[in-house]
Each structure stands twice: as structure tokens, then as C-alpha cells.
Amino acid sequence: MKKKNIVTCFLEHNHKILILKGSEKVSTYQGRWAGVSGYIEGDEDSDKRALKEITVETGLSEKDLIFVRKGIPLTIKNGEFQRIVHPYLFRIENPELIKIEREHIEIKWIDYAELSKYQTVPGLKKAFFRVYLSLEIEKRLDEIKNDRGHRADFLSMLAVETLKYAAKISEKNTFDDFFEEIRSVGWHLIDIRPGTASISFVVSEILYKFFNERKKRDRKKFSKESFIKFVEEYIELEKNSLNSLTEFASRVVKDNSKWLTHSYSSTVIEVIKKLKDRNIEIYATESRPLFEGRKTAEILSDYVKVTIITDAKAGYIAKEVDGIIVGADSILQDGSLVNKMGTSLIALAAKEARVPFYTICNTRKFYLKSxxxxxxPEEKDSNEVYEIGDRKVSVKNTYFDITPSFYISGIITEKGIFSASDISKEIKIKEKYLSIFK
Amino acid sequence: MKKKNIVTCFLEHNHKILILKGSEKVSTYQGRWAGVSGYIEGDEDSDKRALKEITVETGLSEKDLIFVRKGIPLTIKNGEFQRIVHPYLFRIENPELIKIEREHIEIKWIDYAELSKYQTVPGLKKAFFRVYLSLEIEKRLDEIKNDRGHRADFLSMLAVETLKYAAKISEKNTFDDFFEEIRSVGWHLIDIRPGTASISFVVSEILYKFFNERKKRDRKKFSKESFIKFVEEYIELEKNSLNSLTEFASRVVKDNSKWLTHSYSSTVIEVIKKLKDRNIEIYATESRPLFEGRKTAEILSDYVKVTIITDAKAGYIAKEVDGIIVGADSILQDGSLVNKMGTSLIALAAKEARVPFYTICNTRKFYLKSxxxxxxPEEKDSNEVYEIGDRKVSVKNTYFDITPSFYISGIITEKGIFSASDISKEIKIKEKYLSIFK
Structure with missing residues (x-):
């Protein structure tokens, strides 16, 4: 089978999309309507090719183009040929800037609902709907994308709610059409925050479990209500994961023990709250620059004895506690921990003080390398650390560091206390879920 | 030779001192005037004995007594007996509270200048002048004692200036009398800030070198001017020690190198300023809670490239620099380093990152174990870290931690780059100087 990768770019202006006829480039389908298309050469980056095709074809420059999104690649078979179409959507402000110089190319701005009326290259409509989102869904995605106040747990539940909402407003009646639509929403949910692994985990798990595992038996008696019910059950199960986390945490957080925690982790807080009858004592680093450790201390002070310390004192206190317990921004494939700046230093201090260092998180925080x-790596506002003014002083303010797995005594999850080597097994499960997009 | 330790306490009120006659306790000298005296039993603490004697003898309670100071112990030989007198001075507000119940004891409030007129126990006058200080000297000592704004270097130079001043106002004409007076001032200079090792170092060094080493040759042609000149030369030499420090520091701080420093050290700053042509780059921790690292950065920014980081980021940055260089609050006999909280954690990070960790300080910072x-260990104001308000949160805020010697690549001093084992040699020199008080 011969494979060709191709970009197909839709330009949108004022709710209309641009289609073109007669491009010489995609020589197979002369005389058919298409988006701005072109072959991807070798291992060229498809994003770059998309931009290149548009600028060459339309005379627009990159600054005229607003990238909206790219969709799930679409495979089109034609005998022994296989074309993999990478659909793109760009918005443009000034359509009058488009200059098609080759005379035999015809262009049209059409309503996307009219696409069926045109004789297009194969799969054009399908490709379009892989980048199209209704305004309601688009709005929800933008909220998730621009959210700076919430943690990954919350955002991934927002993503799940968005899947559910997409199902509710869907007008698709067959399994295949519904799957095509919902999967595309899932793809874009993952794509808007590629750095938030828990979104990709929950979205792909739901899609995989519903559409792939259930496919055989449920295909015929499928209804979108069954999907909605499935999502609701999933949400309930997620809520229970805290109990499992607490159960496993309770195996290491013994009665009358003292623990040091760093920064703010809602998981650590919820677990400690549930273990309040154990007469635990907590030391909380203040966690510069934003002092979120104070929030940790304030919340926990209603449940356990809490002492705030400066971050620099963590090494000193490590010698006085029974262990260290922190949350996780993410757990990487090799078992290392991405968490608030300073975590790795505290883990080092724990090793030196010979006290255990645990991170506690949902397996949703496990990240594929990709x-x-x-x-x-975000460089945050320097003013959070120091107001430079007109001084010649610089500031470095990054939020996260990586703690190597050999500093970590255990990764407490809702499925058990994992070692680094357990992580890759879990990651493989996630990879399986993500195969739903292939 | 039989030895007896004895306390002799002078009570002062309104510039008069209390003397007593006929105490049965000190049976050797019945009928002679004395202070409140008593034998120290076994390894009893002399301070406790002093308080006990006064309360038993005078009926005063401890709260009526204001401890002023204690002086250099005085050895009085009497045939084969040796009495070591520990002189104390207390101030009292209400002399009318004194109740001497045993009738055969006579008491008197006298001007200290009249002491010679009385038939006293041996050495009483000498003992008194070991706790007496003129108002001018007392004022200077109080300034040093209550100083919270200056560093040890500055305070030890204040102490040296006070020695010089004491010499200037001294009316003693013989070597022995002058030595007795100046040495007593030196003793009290050390005693007011027992935790500031540099004061004991410079004071004892000056006294030892002038009065002990020079004794033989200069005894006859002694003049207080020669002492003043000696002190002035000493001050000049001290000023030069920064050049020596810089010279040794320059052996490790190479051209185009990057260094991380913690908190604020005037020595580190002065040395870096002098090495500004080496194109050095400095990372400075902000140093919570009081952010004195900002001062470091602001001063250095006129000389080198400086970047401020949070304390928690020090472990991360340790991997990016050529080494770590910090000041020292003190260096202990075993070569460990007392410095701003967090130093030991940063030293640990340096070890982990395999970059050298240096502390730079004058040998004056070397401490005897005693x-x-x-x-x-001062527990500082919790508000510096967190304003507790009515919350149930605690705060721990101590300023210093101890970095074990095996984390320290070298102790850069004005005499060379020392290893832990070199320290005890230096400490022995200091012990020799301090023998001037024996």
C-alpha cells in the first residue's frame, strides 16, 4: 500500500469557508473542489506545510492567518493508494488579500452546510467536520484552554462534562456518525491543553471504553443516552478515587506521625483531612513565590496541627518528620515527578535524612513522553519574585522541577502504591486508550 | 596546693556598693569587710551560687537582683591555699529590702573609691575592679550588646575600638595596672556577646600579642600610647584581610564562571566586587523570610550579571552553576558551617550536582566548642514568615542551620583555603590567645 500524507486547510471568514477548484498540485482530482491542499514531503512538519501551502496558494502571509485548530487525520483509500489527510482550520480577517494568480483556479466562499452540493475531492466534508466545532463546544473549549485558576483534576472533569454536553446536543443517530463527532470533540479537548495529561487520560479512556470495548455488543442498540449514562457513571467512579487514594495513603501515614508537605496539593489536603483522626502533624512550606503553602496550612489547620516554615527550612525539618508527602503535577514514564519548584530539593533532603518521600496523585497524572x-517550561512573571524596576537585576521564575524516581519511595495512587517500574505498565494502558484516535 | 572556688558579689545601688563585716561563712577572714561571699560546692555553677548567697545572706529574692556582670576570676594565694574568687556585680533598686538577720554582721553602703580605707578580705578591691566599668565604657558595651543591625565583622571592630578607647581614658601608669584594667575591659567585651566569636578572637589576640608576647621586651618602656598604636596597626591589618580573602577566592572563582550564593554576606559581596573583571555571573537566592538576598543582588548588579531566584529553586540552579559560594556566621571546631537557614540544603544540592561548595569568611568566624x-538558637518573630492572626496555624522561624563539613569543598579565609582538618589548628591558636584571661 502506498501512503501519502497531505494537508487540507480550510480558511474561514465570517462563517464561510473557502473552497478551490482546479489546483494542479493535487493532480489526482483535477476539477474537483478542495481546501488548500498539498503533499507533506518526507518527515516535514504538517503545521509548516499547511502554512506554506496557504501562503503560496493564496498570497496571504502568515500574519494574515489565525490558526484555529487541526483535526484527527483522515485516511482515504483508493485502490492501493492511501492518502492521510491532515485537516486544518484557519481564520482570516481580510479575504480581499487573497490573490489567486493561476487563472485556472476557481475559488468560492460557501456556507459549510452547502459542502454536500459541490463535487469535492473524496473526504472533504469529513475532513472539514474534523476541524469544525459548534459555537457552544468552542466556547467550552476556550474556557478550559484559558483557565489559569484550576488544577488538572478540575479541568479534566470539565473536559468530561464537555464530552457529555457534546453528546447531548449531538444530532447524530448512528453509532459511526456519533462516534465520529464525539471523538473529534475529544481530540480537540486533548489538543487545547496538550500539557494536561489528565485530560487526555480521561477523554481517551471514556472514548476507548465506550466506543471500542463496547462496540461489538452495543453497536446496534446504541443510543446517545447510553453514552451520557456511561459518562455519568465514569464521573461517579472518579469521585470515589479519593477514597482509594486515602486507603493507600493510610498505609504509610501512621498514627501520631509528622509529615512535611510542599506547596499546595488538593489531593494531599483531601487525604490528610480524611486521616485527621490519626493525630498527624503537618509541616507546610510556604512555597514561594505565591505562598500557596499558606493555603495548605490554613485549610489543614481545622483538622490537624500545622506549622508553616520557609522553603529553605525544609531540609532542616526533613530530619524531624516521619516522611514527606507531596502532590504531583505529573508523573513521567520513567517514574520521575514533575511538581512545584523545590520538590526535588526536598526529596533530596528526605533521602539525606533517611525519611520516606511519597507523592500522591491519581493515575490520571501519568504522562506519556510525547x-x-x-x-x-513556562517562565512566569518576574514580579512574583522581585520587582525589578529600573535595576539591572534579572529574575528566574519557573514553577516546576523534576524529581528523579530514585528519590521517590512510592507513588500513592487510587490503584495502589506504585514504584517507578509500575508506571510504564500504567502508561501502556493509557497508550491503548489513546489508540482510539488512530 | 589546696584550691577553693568562691563567689564574691557586689551589690550596687545609686553608685554605692554594699560591704559586709563578720560573715561566719568565710571563716578565714572574720572581722574583715567583704562582699556577699560563699564557697562554690563541687562542680556547682558559680552563677547559681552567687544568687543563692545573696538571697540567703540579704533576704533579697532573685527578682530584686539585676545581674550586671561577672569578672575575671581572681586567684589569691595564701601559703599552700589558693582561693579563686569569682567576682559578681548586681544592681538593686530597693536597698531597704535587705534584711540581715544575724546580728554580728555589719553592713555599709560605700563609694567604691573609699574601698581602700577599709580593712577588707584580701583582693576585695581587685575583685571589685574586675566587675567595675566606667560609665563611658559601659555605654559602649551596651551599644555592642544591643546592636541588631550590624554583622560580626563590624561588631568586632567596635570591640577593638572600645579597647583603644579604654586605653585612652586609662589613668594607669604601670604595665601591670594597665594590663589589669584593659584585660578586664576585654573580658567584658567578650562576655556581652558570647555568641559572637569574632569579638573574642580579636580582643584576645590583641591582648595576648601585646601583653603576653611583648611583655618581656616592652615591660619597662611600656606606655599606653604603645598599646594604642598597636591596636591601630591591628585595625589596619584587619582592613587588608579582604585583599587576602579575595586573592584566595580568585583561585576558585574563575573567569566567566557562574556562582550561586545564598542570603547576604558582606564578605561574599566585597570579594565578588573585587573580582568583577572576571565576567562572573551570580545567582542570588532571595532568602526568606527577610529577603536579604535582594540586597545582595541589588548591590552586585552594579558589578556583575545577577539573577534572583526563590530559595526553593536553589537545587535546580545548582546544576547550572560552576559552584556555590556563601558567607559564614561561624565555622565550628569540626569544620561545619553555621549560616543562614537553607545553607545546608543548598550544600546538599551542590554535592548532588557535583559542583563545589565554598564558604568564605575571616578566620575570626572560627568558634570554640565552648x-x-x-x-x-533564636526563634524569630513568626510574623516574618506568616501573620497567624486568629488561625490555628503555627510558624517555625529560626535563622540558622549547620552544614556538615563533608559538604564543604573549602573554607576560603584570609589565611588560605582551609579544609575541616585545618580548622582545629586555627582554633588552637585562638585558645592560646584566650589563655590571656587565665
Whole structure:
């Protein structure tokens, strides 16, 4: 089978999309309507190819193009040929800037609902709906994308709610059409926050379990209500995961023990709250620059004895506690921990003081290598650390560091206390779920 | 030779001192005037004995007594007996509270200048002048004692200036009298800040070198001016020690190197300033709770490239620098380092990152074990870390931690780069100087 990768770009302006006829490039389908398309050469990046095709074809420059999203690649078979179409959606502000110089190319701005009326290249409509989202869904995605106040747990539940909402407003009646639509929403939910692994985990798990595992038996008696019910059950199960986490945590957090925690972790807080009858004592680092450790201390002070310390004192206190317990922003494939800046230093202090260092989190926080590589190390506002003013002083303010797995005594999850080697097994499960997008 | 330790306490009120006659206790000298005196039993603490004697003898309670100071013990030989007198001075507000019940004891309030007129126990006058200080000297000592704004370097130079001043106002004409007076001032200078090792170092060094080493040759042609000149030369030499420090530091701080420093150290700052042509880059921890690292950064920014980081980020940055360089509050006999809270954690991070960790300080910062044991670990104001308000949260805020010697690559001093084993040699020199008080 011969494979070709191709980009197909839809330009949108004022709720209309641009289609073109007669491109010489995609020589197979001359005379048919298409998006701005072109072959991806070798291992070229599809994003770059998309931009290149548009600028060459339309005379627009990159600054005229607003990238909206890209969709799930679409495979189109034609005998022994296989074309993998990478659909893109761009918005443009000034359609009058488009200059099609080759005379035999015809262009049209059409309503997307009219796409069926045109004789298009194969799969054009399907490709379009892989980048199209209704305004309601788009709005919800934007909320998740721009959310800076909530943690991953919350955001992934928002994503699940969005899947449920997409099902509710869906007008698709067959399993295949519904799957195509919901899966596309799932894809975009993952794509808007590629660095938030828990979103990709829950979204792909739901899609995989409903559409793949259930496919055989439920295909015929499928209804969108059954999907909605499935999602609701999933949400209930998620809520229970805290109990499992607490159960496993209770195996290490013994009666009358003292623990040091760093920064703010809602999971650590909820677990400690549930273990309040154990007469535990907590030391909380203040966690500069934003002092979120104070929030930890304030919340916990209603349940256990809490003492706030400066971050620099963590090494000193490590010698006085029974162990260290922190949350997790993410757990990487090799079992290392991404968490608030300073975590790795505290883990080192724990090792030195010979006290155990635990991280506690849902397995949703487990990251594929490919996912983690998408996280850009954010350089945060320097004013959080120091107001530079007109001084010649610089500031470095990044929020996360990586704690190597050999500093970690155990990763307490809702499924058990994991060692680094257990992580790759869990990651494989996640990879299986993500195969739903292939 | 039989030895007896004895306390002799002078009570002062309104510039007069109390003397007593006929105490049965000190049976050797019945009928002679004395202070409130009594034998120290076994290994009893002399301070406790002093309080006990006064309360038993005068009917005063401890709260009526204001401890002023204690002086250099005085050895009085009498044939084969040796009495070691520990002189104390207390101030009292209400002399009318004194109740001497045993009738054969006579008491008198006298001006200290009249002491010679009385037939006293041997050495009473000498003992008194070991606790007496003129108002001018007392004022200077109080300033040093209550100073919270200055560092040890500055305070020890204040102490040296006070020695010089004491010499200037001295009316003693012989070597022995002058030595007795100046040495007593030196003793009290050390005693007011027992935790500031540099004061004991410089004071004892000056006294030892002038009065002990020079004794033989200079005894006859002694003048107080020669002492003043000696002190002035000493001050000049001290000023030069920064050049020596810089010279040794320059052996490790190479061109184009990056260094992490913690908190604020005037020595580190002065050395870096002098090495500014080396194109050094400095990372400075902000140093919570009082952010003195900002001061470090602000000062250094006129000389080198400086970046401020949170304390928690020190472990992360340790991997990116060529080494770590910090000041020292003190260096202990075993080569360990007392410095701003967090230093030991950063040293641990340095070890982990396999970069060298240096502390840089004058040898004046070297502490005898006995001196260090006198430092009370201060629990600082919790509000510096967190304003508790009516919350049930506690705060721990101590300023210093101890970095074990095996984390320290070298102790850069004005005499060279020392290892832990070199420290005890230096401490022995200091012990020799301190023998001037024996």
C-alpha cells in the first residue's frame, strides 16, 4: 500500500469557508473542489506545510492567518493508494488579500452546510467536520484552554462534562456518525491543553471504553443516552478515587506521625483531612513565590496541627518528620515527578535524612513522553519574585522541577502504591486508550 | 596546693556598693569587710551560687537582683591555699529590702573609691575592679550588646575600638595596672556577646600579642600610647584581610564562571566586587523570610550579571552553576558551617550536582566548642514568615542551620583555603590567645 500524507486547510471568514477548484498540485482530482491542499514531503512538519501551502496558494502571509485548530487525520483509500489527510482550520480577517494568480483556479466562499452540493475531492466534508466545532463546544473549549485558576483534576472533569454536553446536543443517530463527532470533540479537548495529561487520560479512556470495548455488543442498540449514562457513571467512579487514594495513603501515614508537605496539593489536603483522626502533624512550606503553602496550612489547620516554615527550612525539618508527602503535577514514564519548584530539593533532603518521600496523585497524572514534551517550561512573571524596576537585576521564575524516581519511595495512587517500574505498565494502558484516535 | 572556688558579689545601688563585716561563712577572714561571699560546692555553677548567697545572706529574692556582670576570676594565694574568687556585680533598686538577720554582721553602703580605707578580705578591691566599668565604657558595651543591625565583622571592630578607647581614658601608669584594667575591659567585651566569636578572637589576640608576647621586651618602656598604636596597626591589618580573602577566592572563582550564593554576606559581596573583571555571573537566592538576598543582588548588579531566584529553586540552579559560594556566621571546631537557614540544603544540592561548595569568611568566624554552646538558637518573630492572626496555624522561624563539613569543598579565609582538618589548628591558636584571661 502506498501512503501519502497531505494537508487540507480550510480558511474561514465570517462563517464561510473557502473552497478551490482546479489546483494542479493535487493532480489526482483535477476539477474537483478542495481546501488548500498539498503533499507533506518526507518527515516535514504538517503545521509548516499547511502554512506554506496557504501562503503560496493564496498570497496571504502568515500574519494574515489565525490558526484555529487541526483535526484527527483522515485516511482515504483508493485502490492501493492511501492518502492521510491532515485537516486544518484557519481564520482570516481580510479575504480581499487573497490573490489567486493561476487563472485556472476557481475559488468560492460557501456556507459549510452547502459542502454536500459541490463535487469535492473524496473526504472533504469529513475532513472539514474534523476541524469544525459548534459555537457552544468552542466556547467550552476556550474556557478550559484559558483557565489559569484550576488544577488538572478540575479541568479534566470539565473536559468530561464537555464530552457529555457534546453528546447531548449531538444530532447524530448512528453509532459511526456519533462516534465520529464525539471523538473529534475529544481530540480537540486533548489538543487545547496538550500539557494536561489528565485530560487526555480521561477523554481517551471514556472514548476507548465506550466506543471500542463496547462496540461489538452495543453497536446496534446504541443510543446517545447510553453514552451520557456511561459518562455519568465514569464521573461517579472518579469521585470515589479519593477514597482509594486515602486507603493507600493510610498505609504509610501512621498514627501520631509528622509529615512535611510542599506547596499546595488538593489531593494531599483531601487525604490528610480524611486521616485527621490519626493525630498527624503537618509541616507546610510556604512555597514561594505565591505562598500557596499558606493555603495548605490554613485549610489543614481545622483538622490537624500545622506549622508553616520557609522553603529553605525544609531540609532542616526533613530530619524531624516521619516522611514527606507531596502532590504531583505529573508523573513521567520513567517514574520521575514533575511538581512545584523545590520538590526535588526536598526529596533530596528526605533521602539525606533517611525519611520516606511519597507523592500522591491519581493515575490520571501519568504522562506519556510525547505528552510531556509538549509542555513548554513556562517562565512566569518576574514580579512574583522581585520587582525589578529600573535595576539591572534579572529574575528566574519557573514553577516546576523534576524529581528523579530514585528519590521517590512510592507513588500513592487510587490503584495502589506504585514504584517507578509500575508506571510504564500504567502508561501502556493509557497508550491503548489513546489508540482510539488512530 | 589546696584550691577553693568562691563567689564574691557586689551589690550596687545609686553608685554605692554594699560591704559586709563578720560573715561566719568565710571563716578565714572574720572581722574583715567583704562582699556577699560563699564557697562554690563541687562542680556547682558559680552563677547559681552567687544568687543563692545573696538571697540567703540579704533576704533579697532573685527578682530584686539585676545581674550586671561577672569578672575575671581572681586567684589569691595564701601559703599552700589558693582561693579563686569569682567576682559578681548586681544592681538593686530597693536597698531597704535587705534584711540581715544575724546580728554580728555589719553592713555599709560605700563609694567604691573609699574601698581602700577599709580593712577588707584580701583582693576585695581587685575583685571589685574586675566587675567595675566606667560609665563611658559601659555605654559602649551596651551599644555592642544591643546592636541588631550590624554583622560580626563590624561588631568586632567596635570591640577593638572600645579597647583603644579604654586605653585612652586609662589613668594607669604601670604595665601591670594597665594590663589589669584593659584585660578586664576585654573580658567584658567578650562576655556581652558570647555568641559572637569574632569579638573574642580579636580582643584576645590583641591582648595576648601585646601583653603576653611583648611583655618581656616592652615591660619597662611600656606606655599606653604603645598599646594604642598597636591596636591601630591591628585595625589596619584587619582592613587588608579582604585583599587576602579575595586573592584566595580568585583561585576558585574563575573567569566567566557562574556562582550561586545564598542570603547576604558582606564578605561574599566585597570579594565578588573585587573580582568583577572576571565576567562572573551570580545567582542570588532571595532568602526568606527577610529577603536579604535582594540586597545582595541589588548591590552586585552594579558589578556583575545577577539573577534572583526563590530559595526553593536553589537545587535546580545548582546544576547550572560552576559552584556555590556563601558567607559564614561561624565555622565550628569540626569544620561545619553555621549560616543562614537553607545553607545546608543548598550544600546538599551542590554535592548532588557535583559542583563545589565554598564558604568564605575571616578566620575570626572560627568558634570554640565552648563559645558555640553559648549561642541560644533564636526563634524569630513568626510574623516574618506568616501573620497567624486568629488561625490555628503555627510558624517555625529560626535563622540558622549547620552544614556538615563533608559538604564543604573549602573554607576560603584570609589565611588560605582551609579544609575541616585545618580548622582545629586555627582554633588552637585562638585558645592560646584566650589563655590571656587565665
Amino acid at each position: 505528552e510531556y514534551s509538549k509542555i513548554e | 563559645e558555640y554552646s553559648k549561642i541560644e
